[in-house]
Amino acid sequence: MNTEHLIKESRSGDRSAQHLLYQQLSAPMMGVCIRYMKNQQDAEDVLLEGFYKVFKNLEKLNYENENAFFGWVKRIMINEALMKLRKNKEIQIMSINEDVDKEIDISPLKSLETADLLKIIRSIPVGYRTVFNLYEIEGYSHQEIADQLKISTGTSKSQLFKAKKLLREMLQSKNEGYGS
Structure with a gap:
């Protein structure tokens, strides 16, 4: 099944379509989550919360193409990671440094x-x-x-x-x- 068909079936509550959509996206989205979280367990929590929101909001999605859908899901995962960091008060932004305009060679x-x-x-x-x-x-x-x-x-x-x-x-x- 293609992504557009999986989305359509998932919207109607088809659990097997939802499972296939999850399987298709879970590995790359876990990669997104793990970049923001300190450990695997927190990343998994973000992933699950993110997918909950994905499935909850599929009705609102206006499907354009697979890349746009992937970007939409990725944005949800990033927002979930940021919300978890804020909730746990982990984001502590330091004060501004005057050396900001210097470029660091990485x-x-x-x-x-x-x-x-x-x-x-x-x-x-x-x-x-x-x-x-x-x-x-x-x-x-x-x-x-x-x-x-x-x-x-x-x-x-x-x-x-x-x-x-x-x-x-x-x-x-x-x-x-x-x-x-």
Whole structure:
């Protein structure tokens, strides 16, 4: 069954269609959730809450194409992750740093395996990690991030700067360990 047909059947309450839609999307959406959450259990909670909202709101969805649907589901997952972080008071945004406009070279990231990179990103503070993911991975603008997190654009830029700086320091220290 194609995605459009699965959505149509899911809207009418067909549990097997809902299950197939979940199976089709759960792995990539788990990847989205795990980027924001500190551990697997929290990511799974976000995934389940996100899918609950997906199925609850399928009636409101105006299906255009598979990519648009995927983006809609992904946005729900990101919003769920941000809500969980806010609810648990995990997002603690630091003050603005005057070095914000300096660009940090994160080229060492390109040589890492995805799993290693994810592990390093997950180890940085939640505020840094959240802004880094939203900006670098999801492609949100600083204004969109500021609106989502209810912070200033300057704070978003500062968090991104600090995240990149911390990631670079962690990568350099990791690389030094390999060369000795």
